[in-house]
Each structure stands twice: as structure tokens, then as C-alpha cells.
Amino acid sequence: MSDWHKLCRIEEIPVQGSRIVEREGNNIAVFRAHDDALFAITDICPHKGGPLSAGIMHGHKVTCPLHAWNIDLTSGEACSPDAGCAKTYATRVDAGVVWLQVGE
Amino acid sequence: MRKQRLVVVGNGMAGIRAVEELLKIAPDLYDITVFGAEPHFNYNRILLSPVLAGEMTLADIVLNDANWYQQNHITLHAGKRVVKLDRVARQVIADDGTFADYDRLLLATGSLPFMLPVPGKDLEGVIAYRDIADTEAMIATAKNHKHAVVIGAGLLGLEAANGLALRGMDVTVVHLLDWIMERQLDRAGAEMLQASLETKGLKFLLGKQTEMLIAADSGRVGGVRFKDGSEVAADLVVMAAGIRPNATLAHAAGLYCGTRAGGGVVVSDTMQTYDPRIYAVGECAAHRGTVYGLVAPLFEQAKVCATHLAEFGIGRYQGSVTSTKLKVTGVDVFSAGNFGTGDGLEDIILHDKNGGVYKRLVIEKNKLIGAVLYGDTADGSWYFQLLKDQTDVSAIRDSLMFGDAFTNNQIGDVGHAGNNKAAAMADSAEVCGCNGVCKGTIVKAIREQGLFTLDDVKKQTKASSSCGSCTGLVEQLLASTLGGAFTPTNRSIKPICGCTEHTHGEAREQIRTAKMLSIGEVMRALDWKTPNGCATCRPALNYYLISTWPHEAEDDPQSRFINERAHANIQNDGTYSVVPRMWGGLTTPNELRAIADVAEKFAIPTVKVTGGQRIDLLGAKKADLPAIWSDLGAAGMVSGHAYGKSLRTVKTCVGSEHCRFGTQRSMDMGVKLEKMLFGMWSPHKVKLAVSGCPRNCAEAGIKDVGVIGVDSGYELYVAGNGGIKTEVAEFLCKVKNDEEVMEYSAAYLQLYREEGWYLERTVHFTQRVGLDYVKRRIVDDDVSRRELRERLLYAVQGAVDPWAERAQGVAKQEFTPLTMGAEKGARDERLAQTLSH
Ligand code: SRM
Ligand SMILES: Cc1cc2nc3c(=O)[nH]c(=O)nc-3n(C[C@H](O)[C@H](O)[C@H](O)COP(=O)(O)OP(=O)(O)OC[C@H]3O[C@@H](n4cnc5c(N)ncnc54)[C@H](O)[C@@H]3O)c2cc1C
Ligand code: SF4
Ligand code: FES
Numbered sequence: 001m002s003d004w005h006k007l008c009r010i011e012e013i014p015v016q017g018s019r020i021v022e023r024e025g026n027n028i029a030v031f032r033a034h035d036d037a038l039f040a041i042t043d044i045c046p047h048k049g050g051p052l053s054a055g056i057m058h059g060h061k062v063t064c065p066l067h068a069w070n071i072d073l074t075s076g077e078a079c080s081p082d083a084g085c086a087k088t089y090a091t092r093v094d095a096g097v098v099w100l101q102v103g104e
Numbered sequence: 105m106r107k108q109r110l111v112v113v114g115n116g117m118a119g120i121r122a123v124e125e126l127l128k129i130a131p132d133l134y135d136i137t138v139f140g141a142e143p144h145f146n147y148n149r150i151l152l153s154p155v156l157a158g159e160m161t162l163a164d165i166v167l168n169d170a171n172w173y174q175q176n177h178i179t180l181h182a183g184k185r186v187v188k189l190d191r192v193a194r195q196v197i198a199d200d201g202t203f204a205d206y207d208r209l210l211l212a213t214g215s216l217p218f219m220l221p222v223p224g225k226d227l228e229g230v231i232a233y234r235d236i237a238d239t240e241a242m243i244a245t246a247k248n249h250k251h252a253v254v255i256g257a258g259l260l261g262l263e264a265a266n267g268l269a270l271r272g273m274d275v276t277v278v279h280l281l282d283w284i285m286e287r288q289l290d291r292a293g294a295e296m297l298q299a300s301l302e303t304k305g306l307k308f309l310l311g312k313q314t315e316m317l318i319a320a321d322s323g324r325v326g327g328v329r330f331k332d333g334s335e336v337a338a339d340l341v342v343m344a345a346g347i348r349p350n351a352t353l354a355h356a357a358g359l360y361c362g363t364r365a366g367g368g369v370v371v372s373d374t375m376q377t378y379d380p381r382i383y384a385v386g387e388c389a390a391h392r393g394t395v396y397g398l399v400a401p402l403f404e405q406a407k408v409c410a411t412h413l414a415e416f417g418i419g420r421y422q423g424s425v426t427s428t429k430l431k432v433t434g435v436d437v438f439s440a441g442n443f444g445t446g447d448g449l450e451d452i453i454l455h456d457k458n459g460g461v462y463k464r465l466v467i468e469k470n471k472l473i474g475a476v477l478y479g480d481t482a483d484g485s486w487y488f489q490l491l492k493d494q495t496d497v498s499a500i501r502d503s504l505m506f507g508d509a510f511t512n513n514q515i516g517d518v519g520h521a522g523n524n525k526a527a528a529m530a531d532s533a534e535v536c537g538c539n540g541v542c543k544g545t546i547v548k549a550i551r552e553q554g555l556f557t558l559d560d561v562k563k564q565t566k567a568s569s570s571c572g573s574c575t576g577l578v579e580q581l582l583a584s585t586l587g588g589a590f591t592p593t594n595r596s597i598k599p600i601c602g603c604t605e606h607t608h609g610e611a612r613e614q615i616r617t618a619k620m621l622s623i624g625e626v627m628r629a630l631d632w633k634t635p636n637g638c639a640t641c642r643p644a645l646n647y648y649l650i651s652t653w654p655h656e657a658e659d660d661p662q663s664r665f666i667n668e669r670a671h672a673n674i675q676n677d678g679t680y681s682v683v684p685r686m687w688g689g690l691t692t693p694n695e696l697r698a699i700a701d702v703a704e705k706f707a708i709p710t711v712k713v714t715g716g717q718r719i720d721l722l723g724a725k726k727a728d729l730p731a732i733w734s735d736l737g738a739a740g741m742v743s744g745h746a747y748g749k750s751l752r753t754v755k756t757c758v759g760s761e762h763c764r765f766g767t768q769r770s771m772d773m774g775v776k777l778e779k780m781l782f783g784m785w786s787p788h789k790v791k792l793a794v795s796g797c798p799r800n801c802a803e804a805g806i807k808d809v810g811v812i813g814v815d816s817g818y819e820l821y822v823a824g825n826g827g828i829k830t831e832v833a834e835f836l837c838k839v840k841n842d843e844e845v846m847e848y849s850a851a852y853l854q855l856y857r858e859e860g861w862y863l864e865r866t867v868h869f870t871q872r873v874g875l876d877y878v879k880r881r882i883v884d885d886d887v888s889r890r891e892l893r894e895r896l897l898y899a900v901q902g903a904v905d906p907w908a909e910r911a912q913g914v915a916k917q918e919f920t921p922l923t924m925g926a927e928k929g930a931r932d933e934r935l936a937q938t939l940s941h
Contacts, residue, residue: 006925012917016636016662022921030922034636051678054666056639063639065666065674068569070639081563100924 007098018053029053038091039073046084107135111206113186115140118386118402119212125410136178137204143183152239153431156267167554189357215347215387224317228324230341233264246271249339257284261344266432269305276307288439293462293478349388349395368395373420375409385409398426419605427488438484441474441491470498483507485583496874536567536574550585601640606630608861612648621657644862651857654899667747671906682721683746684736688756688774689717698739716753733907742905752791754778759796766796768813783903787860808866809849823870831867837883851882851889854896
């Protein structure tokens with residue numbers, strides 16, 4: 001069962017930046033791209049667990065702050081030649097409000 | 105929509121490299137078809153020599169196997185020679201009738217060996233040395249024949265001769281000129297090389313012109329006769345007398361082929377031929393009148409060509425400087441650049457005949473323009489780098505001949521930059537300490553994955569991708585594994601990153617001359633390939649903007665590394681460290697009390713005295729940072745910028761304030777410097793130190809700016825570094841008083857801020873531009889020095905404490921997590937609809 005949760009207004013997330021959603025277990029990073037595309041991904045890098053939310057975002061990717069793996073936010077996959085995957089979550093914007101879908 | 109069709113003629117090194125580069129940047133643009141006359145997959149031609157010598161097998165040298173063609177949906181016609189190019193119908197036709205239509209065509213047909221036009225050249229047993237078939241023929245002949253003659257003593261001829269000798273043949277090398285490898289070596293070097301090849305059993309006949317090849321009774325070749333009437337027996341004749349661009353196809357199709365350089369297909373700087381749909385790369389192409397016969401330049405061509413095929417419209421090939429290395433195991437020869445003699449050329453020569461070492465360096469106008477090394481080639485890549493970078497060598501001229509290790513490590517060095525060690529290292533020895541990569545892994549990756557550049561190795565093995573101190577070692581491994589196929593990257597013309605063709609210098613020039621104030625503007629003006637750069641170029645551009653146009657350019661927090669965005673240093677577990685400034689290393693009971701209180705209040709797990717004379721609170725939670733800063737600020741403390749490419753610390757000793765030897769008030773001087781520079785952003789971090797006397801307890805000799813008090817004033821040192829590779833600072837000048845210390849230090853740091861490249865420490869900046877230049881700008885030229893200082897003071901004017909701002913709520917979102925709405929499960933109409941799909 002998955003539920004949609006209301007997060008914030010889209011302006012509250014910086015362009016090319018992120019906010020984190022604190023959760024039991026793992027935090028979720030919500031990114032807003034240059035073109036206002038939104039992505040939600042677990043805030044744990046598949047390499048050694050770095051906080052992806054703190055990385056530099058470019059295009060629809062983020063570079064992990066710890067050892068600079070690039071993670072494709074659309075799929076959560078690490079970009080070649082690195083291999084690994086971070087869980088992604090669905091997001092939606094409605095009337096300027098950001099919603100996040102979290103599976104139980 | 106139908107994809108465009110790209111047809112490649114030539115399944116060799118340059119053509120397939122271009123396809124690989126294209127797939128990297130535009131994987132889905134074309135349907136690709138490749139024709140190759142040889143019945144093989146693309147293989148590494150330069151490794152035919154180790155195969156002939158029995159050091160490798162044919163299976164070892166395949167670069168792209170069946171899988172690669174399949175995975176990339178490339179149609180390969182191996183064993184089919186294209187015999188007709190129809191430019192009107194835009195079609196190529198192979199010898200068996202197979203044809204392919206193209207929207208774009210890439211010619212990469214390589215070259216043809218030059219066969220001496222002498223009687224007997226068509227006899228059985230007369231071959232060239234070009235491909236797998238030739239190599240197999242030589243190996244087979246060596247099994248049941250005795251005498252081999254190789255005509256031509258260039259790189260190829262000598263490698264063929266060596267291989268045949270190792271396979272048990274009696275080999276004579278015939279050469280028209282008086283010394284061997286005359287295009288790469290001078291006479292002295294060549295004679296030493298010849299002597300050592302003679303000890304390996306090769307025989308040489310120099311100054312001999314071949315008149316004809318004589319048939320034996322069996323009908324195959326039996327000997328070679330020269331113009332002077334002498335003869336030599338030969339069951340096998342290998343012609344290695346040069347190559348000609350293979351442009352037959354292009355020529356027949358009416359494509360313009362030059363008359364110079366043997367008639368290659370003429371291409372522009374974009375690798376386009378006179379027919380805009382047709383490109384050419386490799387040994388078949390003539391670029392600015394030159395045909396290159398080594399892979400390194402061909403790979404550069406391939407890269408440029410790929411960007412045009414990908415329709416990026418950027419990148420120009422502007423010719424290459426090449427270097428060569430003879431691949432004969434146990435014989436080391438390296439040559440690069442120009443080594444003739446002439447006006448204005450100076451020679452430095454080391455000639456140790458008995459020791460078997462010969463080295464010659466040719467210098468013109470303080471720059472190295474040529475190098476010939478025989479016997480000891482360990483420094484080949486270093487010299488080649490100096491040559492390509494056009495480094496001013498006047499400062500290191502005295503030690504240049506003794507190589508990199510000597511020149512750069514004269515003063516004892518704990519750094520592990522690695523000089524000349526690569527070849528001697530064991531396979532299990534660790535090369536990259538950051539990522540734990542050992543030599544064997546790197547060499548294996550270079551061989552098996554067909555890597556050619558430092559970037560390839562970084563990507564595939566991670567070696568040298570972190571602190572970079574092993575770059576030299578990795579380059580040596582590339583050089584020793586690849587031989588002449590390796591070209592070190594030319595740092596001065598290297599693009600900032602994969603997002604652009606532009607260098608650091610060009611980007612900064614654009615920002616300055618066109619007065620650009622935002623990253624977006626720069627990227628548009630310079631045709632960035634990616635929509636908004638990457639984690640490498642954005643921080644660099646951001647720095648160039650704010651340092652060039654302080655108070656005007658937009659400082660983009662999203663283009664700063666997390667540390668500079670969060671104003672604290674991220675730790676491996678995602679917590680942060682907090683280092684308040686202690687001006688000149690001085691503190692007070694009040695400050696210490698505040699630090700103690702903060703540590704308790706926020707449950708800081710570790711409190712540590714840093715190497716920079718201040719206190720580090722490690723393990724703070726990100727969300728606590730603003731509150732921590734607020735408490736520290738209440739006690740008068742500000743950010744120590746221990747996280748930034750900015751002013752770090754100014755270390756001081758106790759100085760004449762307390763010390764019995766002190767000659768100057770070093771604490772006071774240090775505090776004044778630190779206050780002057782507060783808020784300064786720089787290409788990399790900046791550290792200063794002030795000692796009160798030459799005993800130098802503040803270690804001013806390894807700082808970006810070091811100040812040492814003497815009785816009559818101060819001595820200034822610059823460009824020291826105590827990090828990855830210890831570098832002792834250079835003496836800049838002596839000054840009289842505190843005001844001068846501030847003026848000169850500010851001027852030097854501003855020069856670095858204006859002309860240093862992002863992530864270049866002062867030592868590397870100063871080595872690049874030369875200490876002489878720095879002295880001209882700072883010491884000799886009073887006006888320049890004062891202007892520099894003024895610009896620095898203007899840049900830091902009104903600098904605010906980033907911690908105080910954030911304690912008051914600036915950039916709040918950075919430190920405040922979102923919470924999932926109470927309206928859990930709430931959805932409006934439209935959401936419900938999308939969900940039901
Ligand atoms: C805290 C401190 C160690 C300590 O406990 O003493 C330290 C800690 C770090 N140093 Fe350092 N360095 C510290 C003094 C030094 C010194 C000594 C000094 O400053 O006198 C050096 C050698 C001097 C020099 O820089 O020339 C030093 C040379 C480096 C280097 C190598 C720089 C180089 O160009 O060679 C790096 C890597 C880099 O910056 O790229 C580095 C990088 C780092 C980083 C920031 C690594 C990182 O990017 O995360 C470390 C942060 C640890 C953490 O998790 O918070 N640290 N580091 C010192 C802080 C001093 C301060 O008060 O600001
Ligand atoms: C033994 C040997 C050792 C070498 N050692 C070194 C070295 O140490 N360092 C170095 O830098 N360089 C070395 N070279 C040179 C290097 O191999 C060449 O510069 C490089 O291979 C040229 O690449 P290319 O793609 O232009 O040509 P090639 O690699 O020759 O590829 C051209 C391909 O096109 C095919 N072809 C030609 N015409 C047609 C047609 N009409 N239809 C279909 N296919 C066609 C050919 O069969 C060939 O396979 C060496 C060369 C040899 C032979
Ligand atoms: S360098 Fe040594 S002697 Fe000089 S002031 Fe410092 S402590 Fe005193
Ligand atoms: S933890 Fe993300 S790259 Fe290492």
C-alpha cells in the first residue's frame with residue numbers, strides 16, 4: 001500500500017537543489033531540476049551511503065558529495081562505470097504543491 | 105523517424121575509436137555500419153610487435169569483440185573491402201557486392217606499406233609488416249626458413265627484425281641511410297641503439313640501396329642484391345620502408361586528395377573532407393599537410409570527428425606533437441619533438457657510452473622542443489609533458505637533464521608522486537592509495553579493456569581519480585604498457601571537463617572580457633554541451649565569476665560543493681565538523697568556555713586540536729549547525745572556513761611578544777594578515793604562517809605564503825605546500841615592515857586568485873607561470889603590486905561572517921528537513937485519477 005504525502009510548495013526546494021524528508025529508517029532526498037522536474041530518491045548513496053541530498057545536481061543527475069559517483073535521478077542507477085542503484089520514489093506537483101509517494 | 109545512417113570504411117584503430125567516442129556522446133543518433141577489409145574484429149595494431157616477438161597472442165590484442173558490435177547495434181562487414189564510393193547515390197559497394205547507403209560517411213582506411221619498386225618485389229616471401237596476415241606469415245616462415253632481410257631501419261623495421269630474431273631467424277636489417285631510425289634519433293643515439301641490437305644478434309647493412317630481389321630455385325625469394333653489387337641471402341624479405349595514406353577509394357570518387365604528404369584525403373580542422381557528408385580520420389587523412397602515423401594523434405582526431413558527427417559543432421583538431429618509443433623489450437629508446445641543430449637551438453647532452461645511456465635535450469627560447477633518450481627513458485613522459493605544455497624551463501635548466509625525480513624532489517620528499525618507479529614495481533604494489541588500486545589491476549585494465557588515456561584509467565579503475573598524487577605513476581604505467589601509443593594529456597589545453605571543449609583559461613577570459621555575471625551566460629556563450637554543466641565545471645565557473653566580478657557576479661550556492669554551501673565540512677557519516685576561527689592561533693578563556701559549552705549542549709562526539717592551531721568540533725548534526733553558530737557567535741567567534749576554497753589559517757609562533765629569540769611580533773603580524781584576508785575565496789585553499797625568527801616554529805616554509813621575521817624586517821616565501829606532495833616555499837623577496845608584508849602578500853594572493861585555475865594550489869600555479877613572472881608582477885613592478893592589492897581589498901571589502909548570517913536564518917532550507925504532511929493519504933481529484941491508472 002502506497003500513500004501520497006504532502007511535502008511543501010515547489011518554491012521551497014531550491015532550483016538545482018534538494019530538501020530532505022526525515023524518516024524512520026532512511027531519509028528521502030527530493031530534488032528540483034533546472035527545468036522544474038522533481039525527483040525523490042533515498043538519501044543513501046549506493047556506494048558507501050553518502051547523503052545524496054548534499055551533492056551537486058546537474059541535469060537530472062546528482063554527484064555524491066563523498067566520492068563523486070554520479071547518480072541518475074530518473075532511475076536511481078549509478079552512471080557507468082560505477083554500478084549500483086538507489087531507490088526512487090514517485091513525486092507529483094499539484095497547484096504548486098509537492099507530493100511524495102512512499103511505499104509501506 | 106528513421107535514424108541517420110553512418111557508414112565507416114575501415115575497421116581499424118582510428119575509425120573504431122571515432123565510433124566509440126561518438127557512442128559516448130550520442131549513442132542513439134545513427135544506425136552504424138562498418139566495413140573492414142581484414143577478416144577480424146578491431147584489434148590493437150601496435151601490439152602486433154609483441155605478438156611477433158612471442159610476448160603476446162593474437163587473442164590478447166582484440167580491442168572490440170563480437171559483443172561490442174552487437175551491443176551497440178553496429179553492422180560489421182568484416183572481410184569485405186569497399187571498392188566503390190558513389191557520392192551521388194551516397195552509397196558504398198564492397199568487393200562481394202554488399203552495399204550500404206549513408207547519410208554520413210567516415211573514411212578510416214589507414215595506410216598502405218610502401219613496396220620498393222624493384223624487380224622481384226612480387227616473389228613469394230616478400231611481404232610488408234602491417235596486419236595480422238603479415239604477422240602470421242612471418243611467424244610461419246620463421247618455423248622453416250633461416251635468413252630474413254628487413255628493408256628499412258625505422259621503428260617498424262626494427263620491431264620486425266627483433267621479432268624475427270627472437271623466433272630464431274638470422275636477420276639482416278638493410279637501410280638506405282647512414283644511421284638507423286634517422287627520423288627519431290640523432291647519430292650518436294642511433295649508434296648506441298645499433299650496438300645494443302647487434303648484441304641481440306641483429307646484423308646491419310647501412311648505406312645500402314636495394315637493386316633487386318633474386319629468386320631462389322624454388323621460385324620464392326632467395327636473396328637481395330644491392331647497387332654496389334653485393335648480395336645477401338634471404339628466404340624472407342620484409343619491406344618496412346615507409347607507408348602511404350590509403351586514399352585510393354577517395355581519389356577514385358573525386359574527393360580532393362593533397363599532393364603533399366603522399367596524397368592523403370584532405371580534411372579540415374573538423375576532420376571533414378571536401379564533401380561535407382564525408383569525414384576522414386587516421387592514416388588516410390592529410391591534415392594541414394601532415395599525415396600522422398601514430399595512434400595518439402589519430403585518437404585526438406577521432407574525438408574531434410565524433411563531436412561533429414554528433415552534431416555538437418564544436419572541437420577542432422589543430423595538429424599534434426608526437427613522441428615515439430621503440431617496442432623492443434630490453435632496449436629503451438624514446439624520442440619526441442625536434443632534435444635537429446640550427447640557429448637558436450641549444451643542446452644539453454649526456455653521453456655515457458659504456459654505461460649505455462645517451463640523452464639529448466634540445467632547448468629553444470627557454471623551452472624544451474626535443475628530447476632523445478636512449479638506455480634510460482624513465483623521464484620520457486616528463487620531458488614530453490614539458491614539451492607539450494611549452495613550460496618555461498629556465499628555472500630548472502640546471503637539473504633538467506637529471507630528470508623529474510631529481511628536479512622536483514631535491515629537498516627530501518615524503519610525497520608519493522612516484523617517479524620512474526612504475527616499471528620496477530611488483531604487480532601487487534599499491535599505486536593509488538586513495539582507492540586501493542594496485543599496479544597489476546591497472547596494467548590488466550589497460551591491456552584488456554584497451555585503455556589509452558589517463559582519463560580512461562581513472563574511469564575504469566578509479567586509480568588517480570581522487571587526490572591525484574599517483575597520476576605520475578599511472579602515466580608511467582600507461583607509457584610502459586602502451587609504448588609509443590601513449591600521449592600524456594596536455595594540461596594547458598585540456599578542457600575543464602567533458603561538458604565543454606574550453607579550457608579554464610578560455611572560460612575565465614570570456615568572463616572577463618565579456619563581463620559575464622552568471623554561470624548560465626557563460627555556458628550559453630561558450631556552447632556548453634550539457635544543459636547545466638556538472639560537479640566539475642560549475643564550481644569552477646562559479647569561482648571565476650565571483651573572483652573576476654566581486655560584488656557583482658551572482659554566487660550560486662547550488663554550484664558550490666556541499667562544504668561551501670553548508671559552511672561546514674561533511675564527514676563520512678553525513679555529519680559535519682565545525683572549526684571556529686582563532687585569529688593567528690590565539691584564543692581566550694571566554695572562547696574556550698563557549699566551545700566547551702557548545703560541545704556539551706549539542707553532544708559533539710569529538711573535540712580535537714587541528715594541525716592549523718585551532719579547535720575542531722567533529723560530528724555535529726546538520727540541523728544543529730545554525731544553533732551552534734549562534735552560540736559561538738555570541739562569544740565573538742566566526743567561521744574558520746576550514747571547509748572552503750578560501751583563507752584557512754594563519755599559523756603563528758609566539759614571536760618577539762614572548763620568545764627569547766624572537767625578532768618580530770609574529771602573533772600580531774599573523775592576526776593582521778588573517779583579518780585582512782577574511783572572506784577571501786580562492787582557486788584552492790590558502791594557508792599562511794608567520795614565524796618570529798628563522799628557527800621558523802610556525803613552519804612558514806611549507807605555506808602558500810610564509811613570513812619569517814629577521815632583524816631587519818621580514819623574508820617572504822610563497823608557493824609552499826605541506827600536503828599531498830611536500831613543496832618547500834620559494835623565496836620571493838625581503839620587506840621592511842608589517843605594511844609591506846600585507847601589501848606583498850595581498851598582491852601575491854590576488855595574482856593567484858586572478859590567474860590560478862580552479863583547484864590549483866599556489867605551488868602549482870607558481871610552477872606553471874614561473875616564479876620569474878610572479879616576481880615581475882609583485883616585486884619589480886610597484887604599480888602592478890599596488891593594483892593587485894587594491895583589487896584584493898575591494899573583493900573582501902564588507903565580507904560578512906557566513907555563520908552569523910545563517911544563525912539568523914539565511915539559507916534556512918539547507919538545514920531544515922521537510923516533514924511528510926499530516927494530510928497523509930489526502931489526495932485531490934486529479935491525483936486520484938492518475939493513481940487509478
Ligand atoms: C582538521 C584537519 C586535521 C586536523 O585534525 O588537524 C584537516 C582535515 C582535513 N583536511 Fe587537511 N586538515 C588539517 C590541516 C591540514 C594541513 C596542516 C596545516 O594546515 O597546517 C595540511 C598540509 C598543509 C597544506 O595544505 O599545504 C593539510 C592538507 C590537506 C590536503 C592536501 C592539500 C594539498 O594541496 O596537498 C587535503 C586535500 C585537499 O584539500 O584537496 C586536505 C583535506 C582535508 C579534509 C578537508 C578532507 C575533506 O575534504 O573532507 C579533512 C577534513 C576532515 C573532516 O572530516 O573534517 N588537507 N591539512 C586540519 C585542519 C586545519 C585547520 O584548522 O583548518
Ligand atoms: C607493427 C606495427 C607497430 C606499430 N607500433 C606503433 C606504436 O608503437 N605506436 C603508435 O602510435 N603507432 C604504432 N603503429 C601505427 C598504428 O598502428 C597506426 O598509426 C594506426 O593503426 C592507424 O590507424 P588507422 O585506423 O588509420 O589505420 P588501420 O589501423 O590500419 O585501420 C585501417 C583499416 O581499414 C581497412 N581498410 C582499408 N581499406 C579498406 C577498404 N577499402 N574497405 C574496407 N576496409 C578497408 C584496413 O584493412 C584496416 O583494417 C604501428 C603499426 C604497425 C603496423
Ligand atoms: S621562531 Fe622560535 S625563536 Fe622565533 S619567535 Fe618563534 S619560537 Fe621564538
Ligand atoms: S558514498 Fe557516494 S560516492 Fe561514495
